[in-house]
Amino acid sequence: MRETLAGTGVMIRLGLRRDRWLLPFWIAGFALISYSTAVAGAELYPELGSRVEAATALNATASMVALFGRIYDPTSIGALSLIKYTAFMTAILAVLMAILVVRHTRADEESGRLELLGGGRLGRDAPLASALTISLGANLALGLLSAAALTAGGLPSSGSLAFGLGWAATGMAFSAVAGVAAQVTASARAATGFSIGFIAVTYALRAVGDLAEPGPSVLSWLSPIGWNQQIRAFAGDRWWVLALPAALCLVLVPAAFALRAARDLGAGLRAERPGPSAGSLAGVWDLAVRLQYRLLLAWSVAFVLFGVVIGSLVSNVGELLNSPNAQDLIRRIGGQAALTDAFLAAEISIMGVLAAAYGVSAANHLRSEEASGHTEALLGTATTRIRWAASHFAFALAGVTVLLLLAGVSIGAGAASAVGDAALVGRSTVAALAQVPAAWVLAGVALAVFGWAPRLAGMVWVFLLALVALGEFGVLWNAPEWLMELSPFRHSPLLPVDSGAVPALAALTVAAAALAALGFAGWRRRDLTA
Template sequence: MTAVTADTRFAPRTGGTRPLAGTGALLRLALRRDRVMLPLWVLVVGGTTASAANSLGAFYDTPEERANVISSMATNSSLRSLYGPVFDDSLGALVSWRYVAFMGAFAAVMSLLLVVRHTREEEETGRQEMLASLQVGRRASLTAALLTALIANAGIALLVTLGLAGEGAAGALALGLAIAGVGMVFATLAAVCAQLTETARLARGLTAAVLGLAWALKAAGDAARTDGSHPLTWLSPIGWAENMRAFAGERWWVVLLFAAVVAVQAVVAYTLAGRRDVGMSFIPARPGPAEGRLSTATSLAWRLQRGALLGWGAGFLLAGIMFGSMTEGAADLVGDNENTKEMLERMGGQAGVTDAFLAAMLGMLAMVGALYIVQSVLRLNGEETAQRAEPVLAAAVGRVRWAAGHLYVAFGGAALLLLLGGLGLAVGYRKEAGPLLGASLVQIAAVWLLGSFAVLVYGLLPRLAPLGWAYAALSLGLGWIGPALNLPDAALNLSPFQHLPKMPGNAMEWTPVLVQLALAAVFTVAGLVGLRRRDMQS
């Protein structure tokens, strides 16, 4: 067994009895570990928002077109539930309308991942216990994690403020603080969940569930009223971000609401952290049965991943229903705006606004489905690095059979998610399900290709496994933001989704689908061969 050694460059030297001893060293370690992903998060969230004025200015370049947006949102509750209300017809206000909720949600995801990674995950892997032997204070790791999230959210706020200052310095600052405020609310919430739960997976799941609830409350409230004043909207931190009203008579007192919730949740997290032992939790894991009931590697993989798949499935079905209910209003929102039509056609094809909208929504669901398949595939890496794979492989289970169990769930689950999304679209649009289900299945080729790329990287170079996330995130960004930024086709073609036929509304093209399926098979086999031949991590 390989001995675990500490990196003394980051080891605190004195003061082990103080609760915050070693916080600076742990903060430097956290920033070093996230030196690639953290700047990427900041650039994607902050940079996308900061650059939105240019793209939206091209789409809504006249007062009449901006007034049409306000009129459409006032009469279309389905679209309003997605984007929120429009408070002013200025370009800055349109940027806030289109991006504050989505980027706030992205900042929340970034923050919860950062905090859980540097708190509960450190305890789960045993590294926190090792650091505690180097005179690290009881609350140092929690403080370092929250400071890391604060730095990331401050970076987003700074990028947004600088990028949109030309539209109004006060509005740009308000929008940046709104997005960062959502991020910090969920950072401190993740800190609380990390104290309550025994595993990092459960801590992330609980925080993500609250984020989903916050989005649902915001959507319901926005659909009910046109001015963001519904009580359900005010129950959601994302709704608070909307009600900052950046570029539309800023409500600065909402910042105090964010600060109060962040402070209360941080106090709760610190209190809980001081009342438990390292590695322990306030919600203990349920004991298993006296006799094991999992006889195969596939049944074990299903047991480990079924909760995530069920949660993703419910989300896809609900999202499909919501997008489907928006379809009939898509043509009204686009109107005679040629720039918006062009963007929608780049995303969903040129078979008419309605079919292009449906194809674009199916594409978006598929891109999000790629995140699921990468997460599910890389569960293999988590099981290996946490040394939970060793007891399984010590029995009469080969590496390929062990990995195949997780891949069945990953690839089959991704196909199920796409079918649920297509079914939801049909239910929301109240049309025949067959064409939409067929169009959703076409997207499987690209989703499986991204999943197989994660298998390839994990099997050959497990330390570079995050590249699977990077490629999936790149494909999502190109598909969602690329058409709006009018990126060249050479850039958009980096995403496998760009090569698939835009259905419904266009003819089926088998060549790109079969090519991507063949590549997915080659990547998966190559990854499994690499896994079989390399040493397992310890």
Template sequence: MSTLTGTRHLVRLVLRRDRLVLPLWVLVLAVLPMTYATSFFELFPTDAERAAYAAGTARNPSIVALLGPVYGESVGALTAQRGGFLLVIVALASLLTVIRHTRVEEEAGRRELLGGGVLGRHAGLTAALLVTYAADLLLGLLTAAGLASTGLPAAGSYAYGLGTALTGVVFATLGGLAAQLTETAGGARGIGIAVLGASFALRMVGDTAGNDWPSWLSPLGWAPRIRPYEGERWWVPALPLVASALLAAVAYPVSVRRDLGAGVLPPRLGPATAGRGLAGPFGLAWRLHRGQILWWSVGFGLLGLILGGAAEAAGRSVEGNPQLEQIMARIGGASGLADAYLGATLSLAGLAAAGYGIQAALRMRAEESAGHAEPVLATGTHRSTWLLSHVVFALVGPVVVLAVTGLATGLTYGLSVEDVPRELPRMLGAGLAQVPAAWVLAGLAVLLYGLLPRLAPVAWAVLAVCVLLGQLGAVLDLDQWLLDLSPFTHTPQVLRDTWSATPLWALAAVALTLATAGLTAFRRRDVPVT
């Protein structure tokens, strides 16, 4: 029997299990660069305006740290830089997809069950990698086609798409290696995300320090250095291909030599007796969620520091553009534009925090699928208590991460305008204003879990739709009733002089209703679902 026997059947299984999530993240990430290009064509129609914007962007270290360098003054070059942070999202999606279909399957015992049939030892890893590679390549092609459809040069469009796809390929392979190193999915994710964070830090240091050699050491720094639309370097894509081959050359031998269910790194033994914190369901839930809250808070805090540092330069970056200067005058000059920029970026942070709420809510589904919920419910723990112990973190988590984001943003922006006492509470309030909308999606995840647990991942699809409506609604001139389907459409702009808190209370009430309905449905169904 070959080590690849059964790969084709596992590929079909992976595609079936990801038939909703996979197409959505590919579609969303493919469409966003096209919207950036369209916006630049409309906002900067002349060479002089684009040159002024590019110069202002290049002078701002916070923008360069977040998005990467800008290599030219064309719409294509500006679009390539604006999509720089999308590389991080593509890398994260690819990494987590491979870990989900390798280490998670093994930890849950499903890989051992499949291994009892005619299945080669390399089949599981190969199937996960093939599907993720295919998704990354499809993403690259759709991205390139979308950019070319806006009128940008085809060569640059396909260079940008290729760089995006190969970034995903590198981190997908990294996910395959991380899955071999630890015996838990959480440990594999931790290793992968730590490498992703280090890569982002290296890229930031190289792009802002004036000496870009650290960026050449980062997989996130390779795609921008292909220089789409500015004299493409077609030899640079060889770097991610070589890196992926080296990672795979390590991952495959390790996958054969280790025991099924074990990892290369020895597991860390826990204490012989449980502490008082594990005496009840809420203590157990805190133990399961605390690492997630910590790392999300750290990531959001760093993001807030960068966003706040870039806000003060937003007004200066449009000098010389009459169209934008008129807009600035209507919204209050440079300070008004900075507030508009901060409001938009904090709204994006709210969408990301909604992802945290969904992830925390779906932890209940993971616990039930792994067989951990049934033993807990076999004790004196009531169903409602067990579910609420997880729902609390699905609701508190967005509050924490958005508060951290607001405080970090307010600190750096306040320092740049020399008014920290005023800006710190303003940005904290703007961050927390996104919480009720994030709660609505968390409540939806709870409802789906309680009512139809197999469809609980549909909550991710709803989040993707909200992202699309927020990013494409104005570009496509969609009807208002369609935009209103997203809870984030109803979040007031609290950085303006006048705003109403009524929508916030209404969104919170909707979230509470959804969570309560989910609790009621959970109390009436079987555990686990057969």
């Protein structure tokens, strides 16, 4: 074995030990979801006629195509049942795999744990090699198990295998992306952020590509998530497409190792420059802004770009609808204007969920500051606990508002320029701002968890993902109504927003305030914990 890889085996064992709950949970989760979806699909669409009708309607709905992609064989029960999983669940898988790789590379490097291990017989490349190996094993296990689950659920075995391998290959491709990101950036947060940003861009690329007529344009072929859809499992099983993510791995993995060889432990590619020798930070609010503004800036840029792109997709909505079935559908839901509204409403509610994710990440700064020991130094001064906690929480609330304002304006601007209707800017801005209280509720949940069970801060993400999954797949899973009602996103008013939305918005705001009060009360009375 090469010297730089020495100790890879030990690192793999360490990684598996650390992830002994996480990985089985993820793998079993994906397999279980696959199985229940296969079974539910067969129940929902027992006959060919109902399948074709549903598939045609989905293919004709622009917001659905933008979000999930197309169904390439309307007669295929597998393609129809799994429509939401080829892009959407794949993106979630990609995020998880990016987190996994960064967790075992840059995060360990930043915390100094790798320095501790580096004193032993540990080669320079061992951490990255072990992270990628663990990721490869996890992806294969997840893909093969899901394939077996789909087959057990009654779907054809060939398509199931194509689908499972698609997940595995795409997950691995994004692991490689994260491996590169971990070398280029100097912090774990930045590496994860870069990877998630990359995933979002590839998702948007395929959305635009899939909406093009006829069929996917070249943009879909520029996106690893698009590749996964072009495998067309259960609708042709194009095995050769699997070569694309494999090829991407063959390019990115050696690149990551080359980048690692070019830098020092703990350093990014850019050398650290000296900063000001005197500080201008006057208090905890300044500090919160200083620690958080970069992340908000990055999210803002992404929101504006994403907003303009999906807003401008409105013009494609009408063109998609050339089949008689679709034309009939339009008439039933109220004509072209209603269709535009429905499309924008779907996009805006997605931005609402994304803004909530930002709110959680900003509010969770509280926990990461406490766990890293920074809070101890601050609370040793005349700063009170509430003042300090309020600084980060207020930033989270303000950040959510800014993001949704930007989303509303940019979606509106994109749509207005596409269809030549300036009134859309105002309409979509109001609709986007109506998503703010629900996102605040999630930030409130993060604060409440911080106040009462700080070690569970990471579970807020699981909670958010569960809400998203429930909203997206709840009906498919036969989830009870009261459970689905728990989600704040379900109570967010959709476009067009009028005065009728006020009670729901007020209730959500009160819920967020109550959660925040609960969190502050817990934080006032508990010990500082590492």
